[in-house]
Amino acid sequence: MIAIIDYGAGNIKSVEKAFRFIGQECIVTADKDILLGAEKVVLPGVGAFGDAMEKLDSQGLDETIRQIVSKGTPLLGICLGLQLLFEGSDEAPGVKGLGILKGKVIKFPETEGYKIPQIGWNSLELKAGTKIFAGLPENPYVYFVHSYYLHTTEDIVAASCNYILDFHAAVEKDNIFACQFHPEKSGDVGLKILRNFADL
Amino acid sequence: MLTKRIIPCLDIKDGRVVKGINFVNLRDAGDPVETASAYDKAGADELVFLDITASSDSRDIKADLVRKISEAIFIPFTVGGGIRTIDDFKVILREGADKVAVNSAAIMNPALISQAADKFGSQCVVVAIDAKRRPDGSFSIFKNGGRIDMGIDAIKWAIEAVKLGAGELLVTSMDCDGTKNGYDMELTRKISENGGVPVIASGGAGTMQHFKDILTDGKADAALAATLFHYKEMEIKDLKEYLHKEGISVRR
Numbered sequence: 001m002i003a004i005i006d007y008g009a010g011n012i013k014s015v016e017k018a019f020r021f022i023g024q025e026c027i028v029t030a031d032k033d034i035l036l037g038a039e040k041v042v043l044p045g046v047g048a049f050g051d052a053m054e055k056l057d058s059q060g061l062d063e064t065i066r067q068i069v070s071k072g073t074p075l076l077g078i079c080l081g082l083q084l085l086f087e088g089s090d091e092a093p094g095v096k097g098l099g100i101l102k103g104k105v106i107k108f109p110e111t112e113g114y115k116i117p118q119i120g121w122n123s124l125e126l127k128a129g130t131k132i133f134a135g136l137p138e139n140p141y142v143y144f145v146h147s148y149y150l151h152t153t154e155d156i157v158a159a160s161c162n163y164i165l166d167f168h169a170a171v172e173k174d175n176i177f178a179c180q181f182h183p184e185k186s187g188d189v190g191l192k193i194l195r196n197f198a199d200l
Numbered sequence: 201m202l203t204k205r206i207i208p209c210l211d212i213k214d215g216r217v218v219k220g221i222n223f224v225n226l227r228d229a230g231d232p233v234e235t236a237s238a239y240d241k242a243g244a245d246e247l248v249f250l251d252i253t254a255s256s257d258s259r260d261i262k263a264d265l266v267r268k269i270s271e272a273i274f275i276p277f278t279v280g281g282g283i284r285t286i287d288d289f290k291v292i293l294r295e296g297a298d299k300v301a302v303n304s305a306a307i308m309n310p311a312l313i314s315q316a317a318d319k320f321g322s323q324c325v326v327v328a329i330d331a332k333r334r335p336d337g338s339f340s341i342f343k344n345g346g347r348i349d350m351g352i353d354a355i356k357w358a359i360e361a362v363k364l365g366a367g368e369l370l371v372t373s374m375d376c377d378g379t380k381n382g383y384d385m386e387l388t389r390k391i392s393e394n395g396g397v398p399v400i401a402s403g404g405a406g407t408m409q410h411f412k413d414i415l416t417d418g419k420a421d422a423a424l425a426a427t428l429f430h431y432k433e434m435e436i437k438d439l440k441e442y443l444h445k446e447g448i449s450v451r452r
Contacts, residue, residue, distance in 0.1 A: 014270060014296050014298075017271050048321075115398055117322075121205065122203065187275050190274060
């Protein structure tokens with residue numbers, strides 16, 4: 001069973017529906033016992049960094065996520081869910097992220113000819129040998145909606161992408177997986193990524 | 201590289217797909233979920249559903265439609281038509297839509313744009329603009345499906361909508377819609393250059409060259425068409441192949 005963390009963020013239904021579509025049992029919940037007992041956990045999220053951290057902290061879910069990670073349960077962060085795993089974000093100066101992974105979330109610089117947020121399909125540069133992107137075509141297209149991008153200082157990059165600059169689009173470290181784009185909205189490529197996670 | 205998007209539009213009435221020529225003469229042609237799924241397989245980057253159901257229970261019909269679509273297709277989609285309140289946004293987004301398009305209600309109550317952007321994020325607020333050329337060459341916006349001239353300048357309205365929190369603009373040229381003579385290059389370019397958010401061009405697509413033109417000189421980020429794809433006058437796959445050969449970045 002896959003548990004999707006319900007902390008009041010948007011777009012959770014789409015993630016749930018995509019997992020159900022590929023035949024996975026899943027539950028959307030904020031119940032700590034269910035989350036800690038799940039085979040796999042997803043941290044989704046659309047919204048603002050500061051607001052999301054506050055919601056996680058106030059429900060004690062930050063601690064639950066740390067426990068999930070330390071007991072080795074596979075965790076998948078999606079979009080804002082990726083950003084929250086890191087130390088902090090330009091979007092909410094002074095607000096601490098979960099800090100499970102090392103890196104910062106930075107605002108795209110205003111640049112002539114580019115619109116912010118990046119909205120749409122962009123191609124990935126995949127690192128060879130990752131579990132999460134196994135069996136995908138070279139440079140697959142995935143769907144992004146974001147104004148902030150990840151720069152990690154750890155050797156955990158699973159995919160990078162270019163928009164205005166090169167940024168880290170996905171990471172993989174032991175049982176932690178996260179992507180800035182939306183696999184649940186990335187057609188067949190996205191469903192394959194979710195299947196890879198489900199099959200871990 | 202971020203790709204230009206090709207977006208089929210499905211007009212929905214009472215839960216069925218229809219397409220009006222110049223906003224009248226509706227033709228019934230298909231089940232929304234099946235059509236959406238077919239477009240997904242054909243390579244559509246995104247879908248737009250415009251619900252033109254006029255009945256009082258249209259919100260329930262929309263919610264039901266959105267639920268069914270989001271269980272079957274996994275590419276982004278926008279729902280518009282008859283959106284009036286924050287609750288309308290909430291219901292549609294909760295059922296799985298990625299964006300909500302608002303037109304008349306935003307003109308009558310611009311605060312709806314900022315309220316929706318604050319609550320759900322700009323990325324899911326699409327302001328749809330129906331514009332028609334005036335004798336002096338400027339553009340006026342219309343509400344109620346192109347029936348009522350608001351006497352407001354389209355470029356100014358686009359800038360205002362973005363300031364309020366619109367994350368994307370869906371710009372339909374009423375002059376070009378249904379003609380198949382090409383998109384309105386000037387209208388689209390002006391709004392794209394002044395708005396600062398992605399622009400979806402709509403109305404007038406007839407040939408592959410039209411798509412190329414609007415995505416290059418017209419400065420559109422995405423191009424929308426309905427009848428062309430709906431009646432299989434053009435295959436999305438062929439269109440993307442053509443655009444790729446013309447040097448435009450598309451998802452293939």
